[in-house]
Amino acid sequence: MIKKVIDNGKKGVRYNLVLNERAQLVLHSIIENYIQSSEPIGSRTLSKTIGITLSPATIRNIMSDLAELGYLIQNHTSAGRVPTDKAYRFYVNSLASPPSIPQQIKEKISQVSNEQGSQVEAILAEAVRMLAELTKFACVVSTPKAAVSRLQRIELIKISEDRILVILVTKAGVVRDKIIFTKDSQSQEFLNSVAEFLNDKFKNHSMQEIREEIHESMVDDRNRYHDLLAHAIRLGKKAFELNQPGEMLIDGQMNLLLDSHFHEQSSVRSLIDAFDQKSAIMKILDDSMKYKGVHIFIGIENDLKQLQGCSLITASYRNNQNVLGSIGVVGPTSMDYKRIISMVDYTAKILSKTITEQSYD
Amino acid sequence: MIKKVIDNGKKGVRYNLVLNERAQLVLHSIIENYIQSSEPIGSRTLSKTIGITLSPATIRNIMSDLAELGYLIQNHTSAGRVPTDKAYRFYVNSLASPPSIPQQIKEKISQVSNEQGSQVEAILAEAVRMLAELTKFACVVSTPKAAVSRLQRIELIKISEDRILVILVTKAGVVRDKIIFTKDSQSQEFLNSVAEFLNDKFKNHSMQEIREEIHESMVDDRNRYHDLLAHAIRLGKKAFELNQPGEMLIDGQMNLLLDSHFHEQSSVRSLIDAFDQKSAIMKILDDSMKYKGVHIFIGIENDLKQLQGCSLITASYRNNQNVLGSIGVVGPTSMDYKRIISMVDYTAKILSKTITEQSYD
DNA sequence: TATTAGCACTAACCCTCACTGAGTGCTAAT
């Protein structure tokens, strides 16, 4: 029996991993039906909606084989079948590069770039909000990695006897501020010199590099006797210390709770915890920065237990220089991949465009 | 019959609005029971838990009277009774000033002030997160009102030919940054003079005042011919324009969705919308800044439809100079008022203390 | 040999119905 389905024409090869065309069509059809209805698909309904004419019995045979190969499961004997993660993986792999997207949606997403003149964070917040609204799922975006972002400008401002305000502007247009405390009060003029020194030395260097270079300077004893230098190093150390714990913006978590797929399951609680902790999801986003274009994590593929039953669709955004971060959608594994993929893809593109225009290169 | 309950001892006064002592005790007991169990309270169960010995029948009579006076309602004939908003109002009014609070909780909340050296926003974020975690409800906090906060320092930094970074530091320690675009490029030296001028003129003035003064200056024609002044006014206008739309931080919305009280009702959706819009809740928070100490809005008392079924417990926080904002908890009307009130109260106090230490006065 | 029709079987779902238990209001007794 199995031979029928898996045999790709060549006799003798019994366990061919490639599905024959008809099996593929059936599987495809089951998945698309299930995405629409969220209900187990039976042989009869399928025989109606599927393009070619196949009797329910034939379809049953095929389905039985697909089940054996791990693409479908049955919740109980007399129920229709439901796609597994493996099936979704097959499905998204079979999709061509990001499907087209309605003009209307395009325009909506493009509004993100109206945030012109706002800072990067505001743009990201708007993008993630918009995406959550459109997809009706939870959306996340990682802010530009501090480590890789390059310095455009540092500014030191004395705001009281013992406090100095540090302003960092990166090439990507991110502004960070932080207050540092000092024991010995310096004049603003002196701080200006220090800032000028730091600007000269570190402009265009990445934060990571800067931290390393400062660390080296500290080890070098000679610097101790140079007043300006010594102060610059001490202040610089504190200033660049702002180890932004790689921020992440979230929107639309609520959508997940209201989504019927999760409503039933008791997994909601743990899903929320996952969002609260951020770190785990952050890690996945970071991961996805490696990939070009849209990347998809399906259910069990992400090793985070709480995200079983969820798929994550991500796309990285960038400026001229670097990949900066990643934006993504978290939804049930049975989400409408075509729709969501195209939206994520397009949003990331708009994001890249908008941020590139804002950058200082 | 009614006479019995409402008659406070004096015969003849038939509709006295003050409940006699026993009726008060019964009502009190019903409310506390209901807060614990979230289930309609019947006469028999009550007769067991209430301190004094009263037969179910007697209690039924009293309850019937309380219902007639609007303190209780019955969902259906054969069900126990449930407190109304009016009852909760009676209840919280009868509570003495904020009840004491376990040492353990105190210590937990006090951790908020460990955020020392962070900026005000980080402290607020931490406070609201903590409060959400402790109360298991949704929590909100309004950031210091831009309009009333006083200028400590303004800084103008040229970061590219057509962009100027504006940094505002308020007395309360809030740092705001914004990028403004200019057509004619100015040197950093010139910007420094402008900033100095603005600092001299506006230090310690509130944002609101500054905006007004700038507006007046613009009307005054003479200023047109003074180069520095003219630029200062133009740049100042843009800089102080950042009409921060009175920000608000939210945490723990999820808690509400998971709360059984809301889970049943279909009102969840609209409740979420209320949080998404922010503006309405913001208004309530602003309102609450008028009151000293803890203030409580019960169900129908806040005219926001979506918040029917919710109570809001707020307390304002301040520095030496001004009331800055308000922190609050949103939960079901049947929440444990004693517990929540004390937490909100204590959190606001810690918040005030921490922020006062950070302020520049 | 591949496909299909037919049949027996399953399990979820829905409806109804009777029973139970917590509650009430009223009346009469204390």
Place this chain on the structure above:
DNA sequence: ATTAGCACTCAGTGAGGGTTAGTGCTAATA
């Protein structure tokens, strides 16, 4: 003024039965 007793209400539970959408298997058919 309080309480005991009684009749009544209604949500909730669980059992029984019919319906429906599905399955697997076997035998007939193209």
